[in-house]
Amino acid sequence: MSGYPPEMQESIRLVEATRPRRLKETFPTMTLEEREAILKAYHPDYKDETFRAIRVGVSKGQRMPLELADIVEGRPHIGPDFDLSDPIAETDVLVIGGGGAGVSAALLAQENGAKVILVTKLRLGDANTMMAQGGIQAADRPNDSPAIHYLDVIGGGHFTNIPELVEALVTDAPFVIQWLEELGMMFDKEPDGTMVEAHGGGTSRRRMHSARDYTGAEIMRVLRDEARNREPDITVIEFSPAIELVLDDKRQIAGAVVMNLETGAKGYIKAKAVILATGGGGRLHYQGFPTTNHYGATADGVVLAYRVGAPLGYLESMQYHPTGAAFPEQILGLLVTEKVRGLGAQVVNKYGDQFVYPLEPRDVESAAFIRECARGNGVVTPTGQPGVWLDSPMIDIIHGPGTIQRALPAMVRQFARFGIDITKEPMLVYPTLHYQNGGVRLKADGSTEIPGLYIAGEVSAGVHGHNRLMGNSLLEILVFGRRSGRSAALWAHQARPGTPTLAHLEKWNRELEEMGVDTEVVSPILLPDYTRHQ
Amino acid sequence: MTEQQENLIPVFIMGKQYMVPAGLTIMKAMEYAGYKLVRGAGCRGGFCGACATVYRIQGDPKLYFGLACQTVVQPNMYLAQLPFFPARRATYNTTQLEPTPTTLFGLYPELLRCLGCGTCTKACPQQIDVRAYMAAGMRGDIARMADLSFDCIMCGLCAARCPAEEAQYNIAILARRLYGRYLAPRSKHLEDRLEEIRNGKFDAEIQALKNMSVDELKARYRARDIEPGD
Numbered sequence: 001m002s003g004y005p006p007e008m009q010e011s012i013r014l015v016e017a018t019r020p021r022r023l024k025e026t027f028p029t030m031t032l033e034e035r036e037a038i039l040k041a042y043h044p045d046y047k048d049e050t051f052r053a054i055r056v057g058v059s060k061g062q063r064m065p066l067e068l069a070d071i072v073e074g075r076p077h078i079g080p081d082f083d084l085s086d087p088i089a090e091t092d093v094l095v096i097g098g099g100g101a102g103v104s105a106a107l108l109a110q111e112n113g114a115k116v117i118l119v120t121k122l123r124l125g126d127a128n129t130m131m132a133q134g135g136i137q138a139a140d141r142p143n144d145s146p147a148i149h150y151l152d153v154i155g156g157g158h159f160t161n162i163p164e165l166v167e168a169l170v171t172d173a174p175f176v177i178q179w180l181e182e183l184g185m186m187f188d189k190e191p192d193g194t195m196v197e198a199h200g201g202g203t204s205r206r207r208m209h210s211a212r213d214y215t216g217a218e219i220m221r222v223l224r225d226e227a228r229n230r231e232p233d234i235t236v237i238e239f240s241p242a243i244e245l246v247l248d249d250k251r252q253i254a255g256a257v258v259m260n261l262e263t264g265a266k267g268y269i270k271a272k273a274v275i276l277a278t279g280g281g282g283r284l285h286y287q288g289f290p291t292t293n294h295y296g297a298t299a300d301g302v303v304l305a306y307r308v309g310a311p312l313g314y315l316e317s318m319q320y321h322p323t324g325a326a327f328p329e330q331i332l333g334l335l336v337t338e339k340v341r342g343l344g345a346q347v348v349n350k351y352g353d354q355f356v357y358p359l360e361p362r363d364v365e366s367a368a369f370i371r372e373c374a375r376g377n378g379v380v381t382p383t384g385q386p387g388v389w390l391d392s393p394m395i396d397i398i399h400g401p402g403t404i405q406r407a408l409p410a411m412v413r414q415f416a417r418f419g420i421d422i423t424k425e426p427m428l429v430y431p432t433l434h435y436q437n438g439g440v441r442l443k444a445d446g447s448t449e450i451p452g453l454y455i456a457g458e459v460s461a462g463v464h465g466h467n468r469l470m471g472n473s474l475l476e477i478l479v480f481g482r483r484s485g486r487s488a489a490l491w492a493h494q495a496r497p498g499t500p501t502l503a504h505l506e507k508w509n510r511e512l513e514e515m516g517v518d519t520e521v522v523s524p525i526l527l528p529d530y531t532r533h534q
Numbered sequence: 535m536t537e538q539q540e541n542l543i544p545v546f547i548m549g550k551q552y553m554v555p556a557g558l559t560i561m562k563a564m565e566y567a568g569y570k571l572v573r574g575a576g577c578r579g580g581f582c583g584a585c586a587t588v589y590r591i592q593g594d595p596k597l598y599f600g601l602a603c604q605t606v607v608q609p610n611m612y613l614a615q616l617p618f619f620p621a622r623r624a625t626y627n628t629t630q631l632e633p634t635p636t637t638l639f640g641l642y643p644e645l646l647r648c649l650g651c652g653t654c655t656k657a658c659p660q661q662i663d664v665r666a667y668m669a670a671g672m673r674g675d676i677a678r679m680a681d682l683s684f685d686c687i688m689c690g691l692c693a694a695r696c697p698a699e700e701a702q703y704n705i706a707i708l709a710r711r712l713y714g715r716y717l718a719p720r721s722k723h724l725e726d727r728l729e730e731i732r733n734g735k736f737d738a739e740i741q742a743l744k745n746m747s748v749d750e751l752k753a754r755y756r757a758r759d760i761e762p763g764d
Contacts, residue, residue, distance in 0.1 A: 032752065032755075032756065122572075122575075122576060122584070123576065123582075123584060125582065126576040126577065126582055126584055128577075130576075130577055130581050130582045131577045131579050131581045131582070139727070140721070140723055140724045140727040141723055141727075142723060142726070143761065145736055145739070146731065146736045146740060147736050147739040147740050147743060148758075150740055150743050151743065151751070151754055151755055151758060152758075154743075154751060154755075155751070155752075155755035155758075159748045159751055159752065159755075163743075163744040164744070167740055167744060170740075171731060171736070171740070174724060174727045174728050174731060175728060175731075177724060178724060178725075178728060181714060181715065181718075181720075181721075181724075182629075182715060183628065183711070183714075183715070184628055184710065184711025184712065184713070184714035184715040185711075185714050186680060186684065186710055186713060186714040186718060187714075187718070189718060189719060189721065191719065192719060193718070193719030193720045193721045193722060194721060194722075194723060195721050195723070195724065198763075199761075199763055204758040204759065204760045204761060205761045206761055206763075211684075212684065212685070214581070214684070214685060216581075217581050217582075217687065218684075221688060221707060222707075222710075222711060222714070225707050225711065226628070228623065228625070229625050229626060229627065229628070231625070239572065239573075261572050262572060262573075292579070294576065294577050294578070294582075295571075295575045295576055295577070295578055329557065330557065330558070330559050330562075330606060331579075331604075334579050335579065342763075344763065409685055410580070410581070410685070413580070413660070413661070413685075414579075414580055414604070417604055417605075418606075527570070527572070529570060530562070530565040530570075531565050531566075531568050531569065531570050532565070532566050532567075532568065
């Protein structure tokens with residue numbers, strides 16, 4: 001019995017009818033000019049009324065989504081008079097965030113001789129890393145090169161990426177794959193050891209390494225296991241997000257104030273270097289979009305870094321993943337990995353016709369889905385959610401029966417829970433809020449404008465320009481996690497700490513007042529509130 | 535909203551009754567009931583294992599297991615979350631291990647105490663045959679244990695139910711790491727590429743790209759040849 005209601009099944013019949021014809025069809029790709037036109041007309045980043053400029057701080061005037069601007073301009077959880085005289089812990093390097101970026105940073109800091117404390121909001125490994133399915137890019141096949149990877153990255157990012165960061169990303173990539181293998185990660189391989197590598201949107205070579213469709217989960221559980229092997233050099237404190245960074249009287253980083261999420265107790269952790277790896281902000285649900293993101297993705301790091309004066313960038317662009325689940329309602333917005341299209345599944349409208357090349361860069365692909373639904377060619381679910389079909393059964397027809405089960409076990413399982421067999425029926429998809437392209441401005445060694453403050457991963461800005469390609473976020477967190485970990489340890493060894501102070505909060509509060517920002521918002525917000533208020 | 539309210543069903547969260555809309559997942563039902571989750575919510579997408587849940591349906595003695603973010607509520611469901619389980623994990627240095635049965639048994643001697651009862655398999659929300667991978671482990675078959683356990687999200691439900699007090703998921707990740715590091719075939723093309731990068735083979739080309747104007751980059755980008763899919 002199908003999990004789809006009868007009216008959706010009717011459309012599925014049309015998808016099945018056009019399938020034999022479509023197996024021989026390739027929809028043409030867009031030119032750069034066509035891409036630009038469709039983005040301007042349909043991409044959520046171009047809805048001007050959903051953005052505004054921030055009024056305070058070093059990046060005053062920068063545009064960002066309304067929801068983000070509100071928390072960036074928020075009030076601190078603590079006052080400038082919070083007592084820093086009696087730290088609850090002291091360390092060389094404090095890592096904030098327990099995802100792939102934070103844990104790889106902790107490992108490299110420890111390897112470079114630093115004592116490390118890692119604090120994280122939920123459990124170690126509760127992060128978007130864990131949910132990344134499709135893969136990780138690295139140019140390691142003979143017909144590929146880091147230079148070709150470079151060109152794909154910068155073209156996908158609309159030529160706005162920071163060149164030094166792209167260079168770091170593509171050059172470190174093969175070393176990251178080797179590092180993961182040495183840690184014991186299981187990549188998909190041929191019997192002779194050749195990596196199984198697929199395309200992703202916007203790639204000109206097959207360079208997507210995978211571990212079934214649990215790529216991020218496999219990376220995360222290996223890194224987490226390794227971090228636990230290195231206790232007590234690496235001490236992990238869970239359910240303790242940072243609520244404020246601390247500087248010293250020389251404007252260097254001096255640690256952070258953390259809060260025990262269960263007891264509410266706040267305490268100062270003194271550190272010579274801090275690595276901010278707090279991820280993105282999908283749980284702010286910009287423009288009301290559902291999200292693929294983890295429960296804790298509330299843009300905390302942007303708020304924390306900005307209050308101590310680190311400049312922001314690229315926050316006027318967010319990534320909407322084209323294939324979020326649009327049905328059933330229970331998994332609305334859940335990520336359907338791009339690997340489905342990488343394996344050959346086409347995207348079709350309610351009549352079973354293709355309307356876009358399946359592997360355009362994500363922003364372009366998303367805009368095309370939104371346009372198709374706006375034209376009335378989408379399927380509308382019983383709850384009113386529009387979507388287009390992702391024709392997954394094609395994969396088994398192209399590659400042989402059993403491919404979907406073998407290559408996409410997580411996806412098969414997700415939909416089977418709701419009576420949908422994706423080896424036989426297509427999935428209904430619609431763009432979902434996926435990734436924060438921008439954030440805190442990053443330098444190639446993982447450093448920021450604040451001495452002693454390092455960053456890595458989704459919280460940072462510049463690597464991907466205004467659009468990230470699939471498989472470059474798992475890569476980014478490890479490239480810059482490792483770089484920031486190493487840099488932070490080196491900094492800590494020669495640091496000359498001054499006297500810790502929260503004077504920047506006095507300045508912040510004064511600036512809010514001077515600019516007439518009258519807000520009730522206390523930030524970082526730490527968790528979204530999904531409880532029903534009666 | 536009124537339409538939904540007609541469809542309210544009773545569920546019991548840790549013994550207390552709430553009326554929630556039919557069709558919600560357990561996690562969304564708890565939030566509907568007013569719980570702001572701290573423990574027991576993670577990725578909300580079935581990957582992280584934070585929301586392991588044990589439940590029973592009124593009148594049915596059987597215990598059921600699932601992830602709160604992936605399981606839809608049923609009328610008269612009694613549920614409790616298990617967001618943390620105090621399982622033992624061994625500490626080891628992977629660079630100094632050998633991929634042998636002795637390593638598995640040495641770090642986890644309790645592996646050999648497995649009764650083969652299969653309670654773990656029944657509890658697994660991922661439908662992994664936990665008993666089968668434990669059996670592979672007892673035979674010292676690291677590759678098989680790694681393969682069978684691959685989809686594990688380490689939620690801990692198997693360990694919570696095990697009468698032999700195994701921490702199956704911790705043993706399984708050791709097997710997978712041993713397999714990945716020592717037993718999986720190496721990639722020659724990867725090693726070749728690392729050597730080329732170390733020798734600076736691509737440095738000049740990347741420097742040139744870094745110095746290019748946007749117009750030049752656009753021309754190069756347009757002229758890319760795209761490798762066929764397969």
